[in-house]
Amino acid sequence: MDHLRLIVTFARAAEAGSFSKAARTLGVTPQAVSAQIRQLEQQVGVRLFYRTTRSINLTEEGRAFHERCRVGMETIQGGLDVLRDRTEQMVGTVRLALPYAISYELVAPLMGRFLDRYPQIRVDMLTLNQLPDVVEHGVDVGIIGGELPSSSLVARKAGAFNHVLCASPAYLDEWGVPDHVDALRGHRCVLLRHPRTGRLWPWTFQSGGDIVTLNPEGALSVQDAESQHRAVLHGAGIGQIASYYAAPHIRAGRLRPVSIGYVSRQVDVHLYLPQRDHIPLRCRALADYLLAGLKRNPDLVPATF
Template sequence: MENVRGINTFIRIVQTGNFSRAARELGITPQAASIHVKLIEDWVGVRLLNRSTRKISLTEEGASFYRTCVGAFRSIDDEIERMRDASEEAFGTVKLAAPVGMASRFIAPALGRFLENYPRVSVDLIVQNRIPDVVAEGIDVGVLPHPLPDTTLIARRVVTSPFVLCASPAYLQRHGRPMTIEELARHRRLDIRSWVTNAVRPWRLRSGHEVVTGQGRACLVTNDGDSLIEAMLSGAGIGLLTRYRVSPYLRSGRLETVLDGQVDGELSYSIYMQQRNQIPRKIRVMADFLYHVLSLHPDFRQE
């Protein structure tokens, strides 16, 4: 039993990258966490962690042992979930990860309905604009732009939204509405930096049978879609975003699209899960619920 406790401590230290943080999560002291790891190292006969005053890192043997332990603990969790699923009732905590815009606007507002339907399931919602390490962070299900960077995940594409160029009516009244790609180059440009690639998203525009990249220097570059929308609303210039991000503002008339039909490209999102021998019912019902919420939302309907 002590070895099981020590392995669990070792896993949490690797996942958090810190003895103190892991100890807090486990409800023990950092000294106790250090003792647990030392006992496991004595048990297996090799050093598992390189320790310094600033950070810890896995040894080669430690990395192999970590993968084996995580796999073993996941197999135990899967078996427990399989037995719980025999009652056909979803139970336990689902760790759900999603980008900021997707989580705040679509997922969080729908969770009340999910929790009413599945009262024995709790949700740990991780909101972050980055590609997570799904296994190391223990994420059960999530939403990410398609295609996924990790091909070992189970993925189901759920929604697609085209890119649009838009600006505020006040900006267009002051500076005129661009009717051609050449006129667009004379306007103030607001760019978005992809948090997936960290590259500025290019403006790809259809010109006859060709697709050209819009030219011009941006007067604003941001990695946050909400900030870009606020800048457009303030009259700062013309920006490129997916239609779903700006749909409420288009409906209210606070933003207007330009060069309709000439903007090329779209962005898709997928729901993903870890590959498991037995997918717990709590994860299946969450994945199905996310698919229902996103696929039926009016802001993702193609116009």
């Protein structure tokens, strides 16, 4: 690394034809430039400049060395230009990490318009229900529902959702509609395990002025929200379903809410970046686009039916 610093100083002095001009370019004193040139000459065992009180000139060895340095410096500058272009232009790949259900229901429908707008950007979607190690997986942009476990992430709230207790009309027509919490014990319940803890999500109900927590016996327990959603939609039983999934199906009559005092806490949805600085323009473009798209989604809010 020290060799590289000395070589850069030498190249600047050779190009400028003056230690003073090179010093101004490098932001150091002429004495520092002179000292670094002497240090380089001592290391290579060759004089690189003829010096007088008024001027400097390259020796034959200095000219040969400068020609090699010039080619190397141009190569390095070309590499820097490529990096700068990829950072400042809408080109390259963005690695997007998000839970499967959010990907399927909320984000995948937005991607066509984004790719139309930015045809030179490629998006690599990594679907994981657990928050990934952003370094290990090379995450550029991420979305997560619930609390952010890492304070090092740069996050912005994109919206929120709650859960809706519901079932298919076919199931309720066959099994009846429960009219109180205890009546759930005679129904098939479709339960979801928390993606990070593996525990079954409890169900909570308003009873008078109290909140009652119920851990129903599940006829079906699943590991991912999408499987739960599909099972309830196709008549497996009653489940607490994310409002952004349930809302359009309830409007279309494919699901019916079960109104027996069920209440749900709000779950925030965050869009996050691994760091605040030096974000390539392609990553910022995707983050801004998704943030705006999620905020416009009418079903990504706590819903009541």
